[in-house]
Amino acid sequence: MKQEQFLAYKSLYKKNLLEDVLPFWETHSVDWKYGGYFTCLDQSGNVYDTDKFIWLQARQVWTFSLLYNQVDKREDWLKIAENGISFLKKYGRDENGDFYFSLTQDGTPLTHAFNIYSECFAALAFGEYARATGNDESYDIAVKSYNGFLERQANPKGKFEKSTGNRPMKSFGLPMMTAYLTYELQGIINPEKNREIYEDCVNQIFEVHYNSKTKIIHEHVSPIDQFMDTFEGRLINPGHGIEAMWFLMDVAEKLEKPELIKKASDICLQILEYSWDQKHGGIFYFMDSKGAPLPQLEWDQKLWWVHQEALIALSRALLHTQRKDVWAWYEKVHQYTWQHFPDPRNGEWFGYLNRQGIPHTTLKGGKWKGCFHTPRAMHECWKNFEKLTNQNQQ
Amino acid sequence: MKQEQFLAYKSLYKKNLLEDVLPFWETHSVDWKYGGYFTCLDQSGNVYDTDKFIWLQARQVWTFSLLYNQVDKREDWLKIAENGISFLKKYGRDENGDFYFSLTQDGTPLTHAFNIYSECFAALAFGEYARATGNDESYDIAVKSYNGFLERQANPKGKFEKSTGNRPMKSFGLPMMTAYLTYELQGIINPEKNREIYEDCVNQIFEVHYNSKTKIIHEHVSPIDQFMDTFEGRLINPGHGIEAMWFLMDVAEKLEKPELIKKASDICLQILEYSWDQKHGGIFYFMDSKGAPLPQLEWDQKLWWVHQEALIALSRALLHTQRKDVWAWYEKVHQYTWQHFPDPRNGEWFGYLNRQGIPHTTLKGGKWKGCFHTPRAMHECWKNFEKLTNQNQQ
Numbered sequence: 001m002k003q004e005q006f007l008a009y010k011s012l013y014k015k016n017l018l019e020d021v022l023p024f025w026e027t028h029s030v031d032w033k034y035g036g037y038f039t040c041l042d043q044s045g046n047v048y049d050t051d052k053f054i055w056l057q058a059r060q061v062w063t064f065s066l067l068y069n070q071v072d073k074r075e076d077w078l079k080i081a082e083n084g085i086s087f088l089k090k091y092g093r094d095e096n097g098d099f100y101f102s103l104t105q106d107g108t109p110l111t112h113a114f115n116i117y118s119e120c121f122a123a124l125a126f127g128e129y130a131r132a133t134g135n136d137e138s139y140d141i142a143v144k145s146y147n148g149f150l151e152r153q154a155n156p157k158g159k160f161e162k163s164t165g166n167r168p169m170k171s172f173g174l175p176m177m178t179a180y181l182t183y184e185l186q187g188i189i190n191p192e193k194n195r196e197i198y199e200d201c202v203n204q205i206f207e208v209h210y211n212s213k214t215k216i217i218h219e220h221v222s223p224i225d226q227f228m229d230t231f232e233g234r235l236i237n238p239g240h241g242i243e244a245m246w247f248l249m250d251v252a253e254k255l256e257k258p259e260l261i262k263k264a265s266d267i268c269l270q271i272l273e274y275s276w277d278q279k280h281g282g283i284f285y286f287m288d289s290k291g292a293p294l295p296q297l298e299w300d301q302k303l304w305w306v307h308q309e310a311l312i313a314l315s316r317a318l319l320h321t322q323r324k325d326v327w328a329w330y331e332k333v334h335q336y337t338w339q340h341f342p343d344p345r346n347g348e349w350f351g352y353l354n355r356q357g358i359p360h361t362t363l364k365g366g367k368w369k370g371c372f373h374t375p376r377a378m379h380e381c382w383k384n385f386e387k388l389t390n391q392n393q394q
Numbered sequence: 395m396k397q398e399q400f401l402a403y404k405s406l407y408k409k410n411l412l413e414d415v416l417p418f419w420e421t422h423s424v425d426w427k428y429g430g431y432f433t434c435l436d437q438s439g440n441v442y443d444t445d446k447f448i449w450l451q452a453r454q455v456w457t458f459s460l461l462y463n464q465v466d467k468r469e470d471w472l473k474i475a476e477n478g479i480s481f482l483k484k485y486g487r488d489e490n491g492d493f494y495f496s497l498t499q500d501g502t503p504l505t506h507a508f509n510i511y512s513e514c515f516a517a518l519a520f521g522e523y524a525r526a527t528g529n530d531e532s533y534d535i536a537v538k539s540y541n542g543f544l545e546r547q548a549n550p551k552g553k554f555e556k557s558t559g560n561r562p563m564k565s566f567g568l569p570m571m572t573a574y575l576t577y578e579l580q581g582i583i584n585p586e587k588n589r590e591i592y593e594d595c596v597n598q599i600f601e602v603h604y605n606s607k608t609k610i611i612h613e614h615v616s617p618i619d620q621f622m623d624t625f626e627g628r629l630i631n632p633g634h635g636i637e638a639m640w641f642l643m644d645v646a647e648k649l650e651k652p653e654l655i656k657k658a659s660d661i662c663l664q665i666l667e668y669s670w671d672q673k674h675g676g677i678f679y680f681m682d683s684k685g686a687p688l689p690q691l692e693w694d695q696k697l698w699w700v701h702q703e704a705l706i707a708l709s710r711a712l713l714h715t716q717r718k719d720v721w722a723w724y725e726k727v728h729q730y731t732w733q734h735f736p737d738p739r740n741g742e743w744f745g746y747l748n749r750q751g752i753p754h755t756t757l758k759g760g761k762w763k764g765c766f767h768t769p770r771a772m773h774e775c776w777k778n779f780e781k782l783t784n785q786n787q788q
Binding site: 163229 | 442498553748761
């Protein structure tokens with residue numbers, strides 16, 4: 001672990017964010033005519049579909065608001081955020097105030113939200129935008145969406161729930177996103193219950209979904225916290241697990257519990273140990289905890305966000321622990337990720353590689369990939385290596 | 395096109411059906427304890443999950459009933475069919491008489507059907523079983539399910555429909571499966587409207603979903619039969635298109651319209667022309683009619699059923715037309731398919747190959763692959779080549 005390496009990585013992430021990733025979205029994605037953003041962008045940034053997906057609209061608002069708040073008070077960034085916020089305010093919600101899943105280019109609603117994650121990302125967007133502008137209505141929408149996200153967790157799919165209720169289960173996504181969202185909305189939401197919420201999330205993740213014997217994080221467990229030998233119960237989503245570990249490191253700092261940071265770092269390495277493709281490199285998208293065949297036909301693909309979350313988690317763990325095993329894994333993931341995903345010719349990163357590491361689709365954005373994971377990872381890693389540089393200078 | 399080649403193919407399909415595929419399911423899939431079938435079988439036939447999926451339960455009943463009706467009156471086949479029928483009768487339906495999507499091993503309902511295809515496959519199963527046994531209750535359930543499938547076509551997803559209705563569209567699956575199901579249930583359902591139904595399906599497929607200029611079959615079109623430049627509107631499912639072509643050849647015979655057989659054969663070759671992977675061979679799973687990136691991450695994979703449907707369609711077209719271009723395509727698809735999918739060591743066929751033709755998951759059965767496409771294809775191709783052999787002897 002060398003000082004000049006940290007400095008070089010800091011520059012790499014900063015430069016990629018400011019000179020590659022952001023210009024790509026600034027140039028190609030903003031729909032100044034109807035508001036909001038195009039996210040369906042091909043390899044060079046051409047719009048191949050004009051539908052607007054609420055998750056991605058909200059996430060892009062968050063990204064540009066965050067940059068404005070944390071990197072540089074650039075008016076053009078705020079204007080881009082505002083272009084999304086006004087679109088979401090005007091067209092994003094149904095008559096009950098619930099956010100849709102998708103709209104046409106001009107804001108005509110297409111699809112109702114089939115779970116509560118539209119609320120989750122709306123809360124993220126309006127909260128960060130409120131922080132940038134002090135806008136009261138945005139504060140209110142952030143708080144309302146956050147509360148809706150919490151209140152509806154007992155039945156996240158609402159009327160679209162197809163389960164009969166005969167096999168209830170707990171989902172990892174809920175404590176994971178609750179921890180992140182609560183952390184992100186500090187200063188926006190009422191802080192009274194934050195500690196309780198954090199502790200519940202930590203407990204759900206470490207004691208319910210994480211199995212300390214097998215070292216596996218299960219996406220779904222039974223209500224009595226037991227392993228279920230079913231498709232859902234055997235499912236492992238390594239990217240989810242890794243992402244949650246850096247969320248929990250931040251929560252652990254808040255809770256002033258350094259032992260949780262160590263635990264999150266350990267689990268992060270455990271996940272990487274079992275999900276690393278020994279043959280072709282990279283992290284698998286899905287696995288089965290008993291090694292059974294998976295119904296997810298994309299299980300062996302390498303996804304951009306999984307690898308970006310690993311870079312954040314490992315550099316965050318390094319910052320907190322300075323451990324050599326963490327550094328070794330960081331270097332391994334760094335090498336694979338930077339070799340395979342970025343597209344320096346056109347900007348942004350490829351999203352979807354086959355097992356062998358070749359992009360099987362060259363989109364830069366679509367229904368699920370937008371202006372979110374890449375800029376967030378570039379920003380988080382930049383800041384982690386900046387702190388590591390400063391730490392080592394002291 | 396040589397007589398001995400037809401004879402060799404006839405033997406190949408017959409032998410694969412009777413000595414490889416059926417023994418695999420007979421040995422591994424029947425749940426004599428709780429009724430119904432295990433369909434989640436790994437490469438060697440071990441059960442890796444015990445949940446029971448209605449589509450696959452029904453399809454397996456159909457397969458064994460059909461074999462009993464058309465191949466050999468073997469009591470053991472009928473007993474296997476009966477094991478599925480009694481399970482479906484006892485546990486398959488909710489209080490409204492609608493079939494579920496999935497159940498546990500012992501028949502506890504897990505998931506409500508999210509569209510009308512559970513009814514479709516139930517009708518298929520009960521119809522063929524009624525034909526085998528003359529059982530009145532099975533006749534009644536077949537007719538009721540068939541009528542339900544027809545009546546609910548205006549809103550196939552029922553209360554689980556997430557669309558707002560602002561972008562209505564017609565789906566190719568409906569006329570395709572209506573044609574097949576109506577043809578299959580001859581003698582079970584009231585025949586009065588059959589001709590009208592067939593003609594409507596032919597019209598929907600040839601005049602609405604098929605674009606005679608571009609030669610493309612679109613999975614979804616607007617209610618005024620226009621191309622929609624959206625994810626759904628651009629979607630091509632070559633396997634669906636090819637499968638529908640042999641359904642329509644059978645319907646055309648019924649309607650005594652040989653010109654439709656020629657048209658279906660032409661379209662089948664057109665689909666193969668644009669969906670054949672020039673680099674690695676095989677037929678793509680999904681394509682975009684404008685060449686835009688696809689959200690389906692499995693788009694470039696090679697699926698067993700797609701290739702089996704192509705073998706049926708091409709051998710059926712050959713039987714009707716004796717065309718050299720059809721034969722050339724048959725030989726090309728035959729070579730790829732038989733080289734890549736069968737697993738002579740363990741029985742049955744691999745289902746899911748990556749673009750390069752390697753199985754990326756080795757299951758023989760799962761949530762979607764069961765005892766249906768492989769035995770159906772073996773049986774249909776066996777019979778097609780048997781007829782071709784006889785035809786050429788005359």
